[in-house]
Amino acid sequence: MIKVLYFARLREDIGTDEEDLPLPKSGMTIAELKADLRARGEGYAQAFEKGRMVQVAINQARASVDDIITDGDEVAFFPPFTGG
């Protein structure tokens, strides 16, 4: 299982801030997970719409779309940071 977290506008589009999902296949990349999530429903499609800036972290460290996800990972999707 992986824990997937959604922040800010993504959380609002999808309707949840967190969910546990079975890892669809081992050796999966972030890009492949995004494609999987996009297909889950309208809110997901809106959140991950092409052209929207969505960034990712794996186990609380910034990651990129080519990075591989391992079972037990915490994956977070979010817009660019706007703190400070």
Add this chain to the structure above:
Amino acid sequence: MIRIQTGPFDLGTELAALKASRTDIGALVSFTGAVRDHTAGRDVAQLTLEHYPGMTEKALADIEADAIKRFDLTASLIVHRIGPLRPGEDIVLVIAAAAHRDAAFDGARFMIDTLKTDAPFWKKESGSSGEDWVAARAEDDAARARWR
């Protein structure tokens, strides 16, 4: 030292605490970010700060450690508030202390420029024309890039 909190902070209290810890400090520079009552022609009645618990603390601690190493800071502090804030309220405090002022000014600037793009916070504004998530600014990326 880094803190994330919902309640307000007081600059005088924080400066006194930093100075009390060391007597080899020759310069202290602070930056305070506050909530404005307007943005791009819209009024802002409330600003809500969201963050990623766990990752936020790590990000701020890393930024502070980088600043201390790079500018040879004697002491430093980052305080960032979360939750709903009103215009006029403080959002963030950065203090850099060093032997001399060049390092203190640069250290403070580096920390605020870096936390704006590297620390997981998100702002949502609400006002008379509704609610909207604040968009990341190219100017902030440019400010961050200057330190690379």
